[in-house]
Amino acid sequence: xxxxxxxxxxxxxxxxxxxxxxxxxxxxxxxxxxxxxxxxxxxxxxxxxxxxxxxxxxxxxxxxxxxxxxxxxxxxxxxxxxxxxxxxxxxxxxxxxxxxxxxxxxxxxxxxxxxxxxxxxxxxxxxxxxxxxxxxxxxxxxxxxxxxxxxxxxxxxxxxxxxxxxxxxxxxxxxxxxxxxxxxxxxxxxxxxxxxxxxxxxxxxxxxxxxxxxxxxxxxxxxxxxxxxxxxxxxxxxxxxxxxxxxxxxxxxxxxxxxxxxxxxxxxxxxxxxxxxxxxxxxxxxxxxxxxxxxxxxxxxxxxxxxxxxxxxxxxxxxxxxxxxxxxxxxxxxxxxxxxxxxxxxxxxxxxxxxxxxxxxxxxxxxxxxxxxxxxxxxxxxxxxxxxxxxxxxxxxxxxxxxxxxxxxxxxxxxxxxxxxxxxxxxxxxxxxxxxxxxxxxxxxxxxxx
Amino acid sequence: xxxxxxxxxxxxxxxxxxxxxxxxxxxxxxxxxxxxxxxxxxxxxxxxxxxxxxxxxxxxxxxxxxxxxxxxxxxxxxxxxxxxxxxxxxxxxxxxxxxxxxxxx
Numbered sequence: 001x002x003x004x005x006x007x008x009x010x011x012x013x014x015x016x017x018x019x020x021x022x023x024x025x026x027x028x029x030x031x032x033x034x035x036x037x038x039x040x041x042x043x044x045x046x047x048x049x050x051x052x053x054x055x056x057x058x059x060x061x062x063x064x065x066x067x068x069x070x071x072x073x074x075x076x077x078x079x080x081x082x083x084x085x086x087x088x089x090x091x092x093x094x095x096x097x098x099x100x101x102x103x104x105x106x107x108x109x110x111x112x113x114x115x116x117x118x119x120x121x122x123x124x125x126x127x128x129x130x131x132x133x134x135x136x137x138x139x140x141x142x143x144x145x146x147x148x149x150x151x152x153x154x155x156x157x158x159x160x161x162x163x164x165x166x167x168x169x170x171x172x173x174x175x176x177x178x179x180x181x182x183x184x185x186x187x188x189x190x191x192x193x194x195x196x197x198x199x200x201x202x203x204x205x206x207x208x209x210x211x212x213x214x215x216x217x218x219x220x221x222x223x224x225x226x227x228x229x230x231x232x233x234x235x236x237x238x239x240x241x242x243x244x245x246x247x248x249x250x251x252x253x254x255x256x257x258x259x260x261x262x263x264x265x266x267x268x269x270x271x272x273x274x275x276x277x278x279x280x281x282x283x284x285x286x287x288x289x290x291x292x293x294x295x296x297x298x299x300x301x302x303x304x305x306x307x308x309x310x311x312x313x314x315x316x317x318x319x320x321x322x323x324x325x326x327x328x329x330x331x332x333x334x335x336x337x338x339x340x341x342x343x344x345x346x347x348x349x350x351x352x353x354x355x356x357x358x359x360x361x362x363x364x365x366x367x368x369x370x371x372x373x374x375x376x377x378x379x380x381x382x383x384x385x386x387x388x389x390x391x392x393x394x395x396x397x398x399x400x401x402x403x404x405x406x407x408x409x410x411x412x413x414x415x416x417x418x419x420x421x422x423x424x425x426x427x428x429x430x431x432x433x434x435x436x437x438x439x440x441x442x443x444x445x446x447x448x449x450x
Numbered sequence: 451x452x453x454x455x456x457x458x459x460x461x462x463x464x465x466x467x468x469x470x471x472x473x474x475x476x477x478x479x480x481x482x483x484x485x486x487x488x489x490x491x492x493x494x495x496x497x498x499x500x501x502x503x504x505x506x507x508x509x510x511x512x513x514x515x516x517x518x519x520x521x522x523x524x525x526x527x528x529x530x531x532x533x534x535x536x537x538x539x540x541x542x543x544x545x546x547x548x549x550x551x552x553x554x555x
Contacts, residue, residue, distance in 0.1 A: 061532040154512045168511045197518050198511070266495045277472060284473075286545050288536035296548050300473070308475035316474055317487055320465070323472040324488070334495070339508030341501050346509060377487055378494050394512025422512075 003034050003078055007125045013101040013110070015119035018046045019079040028074030030188055033181075035070055036120045036129040039080040040087050041172065042161040043067050050163050051085045051095035054283050054290045054310030064161020065196070066130060066172055066189040073188040078126050081116030085312045086280065087132055087165045089113045090140055090383040091374065094314045099371055102145060103446040105410040108368040111141030111383070114175070118145040121175040124445060128185055129175040134166050135268050136363075136387025138173045139399035143363035143415020146401045148432070148442065150174050150182040153423050154394030155200035157186065158193035166275035167198070169268075169391040178442060179400065179433045183207040186425075205426040214434050215427065218251040219356040225261040226361030226386060235362045238403030238414040243360065245438055254356045260345050264389040265381055267345065270325050270338035271392065277322030280315070283307060317377065346393045353421040358431050361386055363399040363415030367408065386417055396425045398432050401441035413441075458492040460485055 001009070007019045017039050025032055037043060040050045042060035049055040063071075070077065084094040092100040092115025100115040102108040103123040110119045114131030118141035121129050131138040133151035142149020151173040162172055172189070176182045187207045193199045222243060227236055243253060285291035285306025292305035311319070325334035352359060364383055374380040390397040402416035416435065420428035436442055465484050469476040476484070530543055539546040 058536055061528050061535065155515075194518070194520060198513055198515065199518075200513070201515070201518065260501075263498055263501055266498050269491060269495055270498070281473075285538065286547055287533075289538070291538035298548050299550055301475075302548055303473040304470075304475040307473055311474070317484065317491075319472045319474065320468045320484060321488060321491060324460075324464075324468045327468065327471060333499070336508050337498055337501075337503055339510060340503035340506040341498060343506055343509035344501070344503070346512070376490065378490050381491075381494075392512075 003076065003126065007078060010123065011125055013103055013106065013119045013123060014098050015081055015100055015116040015123065015125060017049065017080045017082045017097050017116070020046060020077065022076045022078060025074045025076045026072065028072060030070065030185065031074035033075050033128060034078050034126040035075045035185070036078050036081045036117060036126045037067065038083050038114050038117050038129065038131045040083055040132055040163040041066065041130060042163065043077070043080070045077070046080055048080065048163065049096070050087070051083045051097060052310065052312065052315070053096045056096070056290065058288060062161065065158035065193045067161065069189045081114070081120050081129055083116055084113035085315050086163070086276070087113040087134055087137055088276070088314050088318055090136070090380050092116060092141070093371060094312055096312060101371070102368045104146065104412050105368065108370055108412070109144070111144035111368065113137040115141045117175045118142055118147060118149065121147045121177060122446060127177070128181055130172055131175055132162055132170055132172050133391065134169045134272060135391050136384035138175065139363050139387050139397055139415065139417060140383055142175055142399040143417070144368040144413065146413030146441070146444065146446070148176045148179055148182050148398065148400050150186065150398045151390065151396060152186055152190060152425050153200070153396040154391070155198055156190045156204060156423070156425060158196040158199050160193055160195035164279040166272040167279060168275060169272055171391070179429055179436050180211060182398070183211050183429045200423070205423070207426050207429055210426065211430055211433050212437070213430065214249065215357065215430055216250070218246070218358070218431065219254050220246055220251050221254045221256040221352055221356030221359045223256040223258040223261065223359065223361060225258050230385070231362055231365045232367065232405065232407065234367070234403070234405035234407050235365060235414055239360070239362050239416065242402045242416045242435065245435060249434055249438060256352050256356065256359065258348055258352060260341070260348050261385070261389065263341060264345065264392060265385055267338045267341045267392055268384070268388040269321070269381060270334050271342065273318040273322030274326050274335050275322070277319045277326065280319055283310060285310070314377070342392050345389050349393050349395060349421070357420070357427065359419040361417050363387060363417040367405045367412035367414060390419055395422055396420050396428050398428055400432050400436060401444070402435070402439070403441060458489060458496050460488050460492065
């Protein structure tokens with residue numbers, strides 16, 4: 001059976017928005033690896049819709065840099081994966097093409113916003129997938145679907161061709177079955193790109209060279225804020241087991257305090273909507289995207305009606321939130337104050353990394369929750385409590401499988417979240433590899449796949 | 451409104467004003483839903499005012515890189531046909547829009 005047929009037959013989760021006929025790959029280090037692309041990364045082939053009616057049928061005239069680099073490295077691109085609309089969400093329920101389901105329990109969400117990419121890998125529909133992470137949108141669904149989700153340091157992977165949500169927070173990364181695949185693929189897609197003005201101009205470290213060499217005298221920071229009553233019992237237990245695993249590997253544990261963990265989500269929900277309200281102003285119903293069929297007497301009416309029809313509720317909510325915090329009279333109290341807290345969060349990380357190599361905790365406070373269970377936006381936002389600060393500071397983070405919960409009647413994966421300092425991606429992946437080599441959680445798969 | 455004390459309760463008029471600024475047409479029932487949701491979000495966000503930020507410089511961007519400047523040389527760009535291909539309505543080789551002159555935005 002071809003990869004295309006395999007995906008068509010087995011995608012009972014709505015992971016894919018488009019499944020492509022595959023082409024003969026070029027030679028390269030990723031030769032023959034089947035990779036899916038999140039639907040907010042532009043491709044000349046097929047459409048790029050960002051899970052939105054606003055971009056239904058949009059056909060990009062160019063490829064994102066990561067897409068070109070994957071093809072040049074010999075990857076086989078298999079299609080586009082569903083996501084929360086414009087990458088805004090933590091459940092992939094806010095997708096114009098229907099919710100994506102978690103292969104471990106199809107009554108539950110896969111997490112989001114890159115839920116389709118996480119499911120495509122978790123359900124063995126393809127070898128790997130690209131996603132984007134603005135506040136946890138790779139790491140959270142990776143945790144909830146039991147796969148490896150890696151968000152590189154901001155600037156390591158070009159954002160050229162990633163449809164902008166919050167430009168100072170967005171970063172493209174990978175979903176894979178193993179840390180080694182994450183290193184291999186990221187090695188191909190990272191590196192300076194003159195088409196992205198925020199691309200990191202210095203030499204990028206080799207992620208694969210020393211991947212399997214364990215780090216001696218590893219110091220693991222465990223913040224008190226990451227463990228405790230906010231988390232489900234099974235999550236706390238799995239993290240404690242992970243700490244014990246690292247201790248057996250010779251690591252020492254450093255007790256940390258990261259008191260700004262608690263205000264991270266609030267800071268994020270000022271900064272990200274503010275940037276989004278500006279970035280999404282481009283959808284005007286004129287140059288591309290949805291345009292109202294109603295007869296409009298002036299431009300204002302055309303903009304307002306096209307945007308009201310094209311955007312879904314969560315996107316509208318965030319545009320309004322962002323517009324409000326940037327508006328006259330509120331800019332200082334909300335947006336500028338959040339930017340000051342952003343600096344404090346960076347300083348808090350810098351101080352923490354003076355005493356440890358890596359910060360460890362759970363990726364999410366809970367396992368995958370039931371579809372339709374979080375109608376209230378604030379409770380949805382709290383899913384990203386442990387992941388948002390990584391983006392606010394721009395450091396690197398990875399979620400790797402570290403256990404399962406049986407508390408909810410089905411076997412649901414738990415993610416271990418590791419964060420390292422700016423441009424210490426090679427170290428982060430080595431530390432993740434140490435855990436993966438000592439455990440088998442990453443080898444488990446949901447149900448039987450044909 | 452004191453700029454240093456963020457409010458959490460939004461009024462209908464404020465919701466309509468923000469929707470206007472954001473160029474989003476909004477119905478009466480959407481105003482009330484948006485008011486409820488945004489008030490809940492602002493209540494959560496209000497905890498930021500308790501953080502001591504005196505003397506802290508705002509940080510816009512994690513890299514703090516300076517601008518990259520490229521060589522000022524000619525390079526390939528999209529063709530007119532490519533640029534127009536996704537437009538919902540075009541006239542000849544132009545994007546079609548309602549009248550612009552004389553309107554009041």
